Amino acid sequence: MGGFLYVRNDLDGKASCKKALSVFNKKEMLLNKCIRNNSFSIYVYYKISRKTENVLLFENGDFIVATGTFIYENKTGLPALKEIYDAFDESKKVFSRLSGYYGFLIYKANMLYLFNDELGLYHIFANH
Numbered sequence: 001m002g003g004f005l006y007v008r009n010d011l012d013g014k015a016s017c018k019k020a021l022s023v024f025n026k027k028e029m030l031l032n033k034c035i036r037n038n039s040f041s042i043y044v045y046y047k048i049s050r051k052t053e054n055v056l057l058f059e060n061g062d063f064i065v066a067t068g069t070f071i072y073e074n075k076t077g078l079p080a081l082k083e084i085y086d087a088f089d090e091s092k093k094v095f096s097r098l099s100g101y102y103g104f105l106i107y108k109a110n111m112l113y114l115f116n117d118e119l120g121l122y123h124i125f126a127n128h
Helices: 011-026 077-087 093-097
Strands: 003-008 031-036 040-045 055-057 063-072 098-108 111-116
Touching: 003 011, 003 063, 003 098, 011 040, 031 055, 040 063, 055 077, 063 077, 077 093, 077 098, 093 098
Parallel strands: none
Antiparallel strands: 003 040, 031 040, 055 063, 063 098, 098 111
16 A cells, blocks of 8 residues: 645645644655645655555656556556656546556646546545
8 A cells, every 4th residue: 555645835734734644654654755846745655565666757847646556558667657647638548548446646737637546446535
């Protein structure tokens, strides 16, 4: 099990994130990366069982983050993340070639997208 935490960079977001971050710490999950921009911070954690890279950052500030297990056109890991990012657009065609039990964050063209597997088996929790 890996995970990520999205935090708004305002007073409400910063105050509420301490408790959520403590949950990751209690489970002894290792922080992989903290991605920050003017609007938000995203804390990305490795899987408990192994340190598999689950973040791909681009020079323009875009990124893709994955948790869970996924296969995209017979690829896994960073090669799959790159292809998912490249193929991702609002047409949703990428989903027909993606299988597994996963959650993704994609930041592309100043938009943040959050999605999980088609059946909703990978749980994503939100606090508004």
